[in-house]
Amino acid sequence: MGNLGRSAWIIIGGGIFFFLLALPLTLSGYWVRLFTNIFLFAILAESVNIIAGYCGYLALGNIMFFGLGAYVEAVLMTKCGLSFFPSLLAAGAGAGIFAVLIGLPILRLKREYFLMGTMVLLILLREITSNISITGGGQGISLPLFPGNAARSNLFFYYLMFVLMNLSIACTFFISRSYLGYAFRAIRFDEDTASVMGINPTPYKTAAWALSAFFTGLAGGVYAYWMTYIEPGDVYHVAPSIKMFLMMVLGGGGTVLGPVAGAFFIEFISEFVWGRFLEIHFLILGLILVLVCIFTPKGFVFLFQGGFRLSKLMAGVKENKV
């Protein structure tokens, strides 16, 4: 990758990995929680990348699996007395299975119709959750507290999110280099052409969505335990769904590290802007987003692929005009 060479990238990647691994030892609780939140969004962006970035199915309502995972976690821990990790596994698996069940009919829809379908499902899940008793209805549900003091709790969730983020990256990495990745990209380009190449699109896109839902559900499960209280309007919210989509697109959909880079970028920018320019927060954030979209329409990781050159910025502008 690029003129830096493979070993240089491994050193950079390894450096970032160990830096993040050691980070909580030196930082205050505020920053540890901030990074945990960034990891959370990195997982969400990487998950939506599998179905939207690789397969081209714009699952804007993907956050429904986050809510589903959070509620599976909460209900199993409070109503069934299960401990955290078994419930977490159920949260991921439950979201994945749900994706298969709804995927079989809904993945027949294409483009904006699929997008609308996922949004409707998101609203549907929110309304159902608000109106049944086992989830605590609209009042929400409280989870058991993490045993141990605040500092230990911060570290626990920091490292747990960190591990899950790395798992989602590793999973995407293996997909991108296996036949699955080629099937996904062929489907994204054109399903008719893909099927004339001998690809049966249905099992591939269903598997992609199930994987995407699995990681999103895991993130939801951890989030519920971390927050200790969830309500339908919070975990089935459209805004984070749009945000994780934005992160994926900015960083580069259909790449391994793009969505993660996008998540770090947006969260850092919004933290920086938020702290200093409270009044014009959205103005500056919006401006940066517009600039990124103009200059690197395929995502900013493409600037670094095959060597960093400023001329690529202008190439991006031209690409936009097509």
Place this chain on the structure above:
Amino acid sequence: MKTAILEGRRVTKKFGGLIASKQIDFEIQEGEIFGLIGPNGAGKTTLLNLINGIIPMTSGEIVFCGQRINRLKPYKITRLGIARVFQIARTFEDLTVKENVLVGQLFGKKKSKNISRGMKEAQAILDFVGLGEKRNHRTSEITLADRKRMEIARALTMAPKLLLLDEVMAGLNPREVKDMMEMILTVNKKGITILLIEHVMKAIMGISTRVMVLHDGKRIALGTPKEISENAEVVRVYLGERFSIEWSL
């Protein structure tokens, strides 16, 4: 005696009130180059779409190697051994030339999911069509002629028995047309039956064993290139007087 590899019986397709294919009967012999010509809108591409299952048929049936295929999904038809090259190049833009061929290799007839072996075979086929040097180019960076070659390579990697070529010579210059004709003949000599749609008359009349002419969704003639060029109705609706005279000279 030669056997039919593909047979169409009363193949009919209606798009609402428009009848795109009207009761077309045809039979393609194993090993031949079967040309398909006709004016724009005659239903040539529709017929190919019916053969590889991209659009469902209204009535009639299509039999491939003794098996009825017109209810099958496109991916199944492909795996049975019918590969297709589209009229408008449908390459996977984000992938390299070699990766495009690899997709055919991975999911076509042979079910080998081994990437490194697939890459090797993709390379061999790219060398065969003369694209070995350009394997790492993105498909958006190569010429139209090269893109068509790449699509043929991608189709060949699926080890087809029958290859459907939809106007692969459209937009090519005379030199490229000549190269393409040679390549089609070479592919055919390997034992692959070819169904070819073409507007470049010199090419199709030069290499086809037999030619079928469609007009308004109906078959109006079927025969050797010579018979077709002398057929009065074909001359009237499609070829024109001048071509007929040129050809018979």
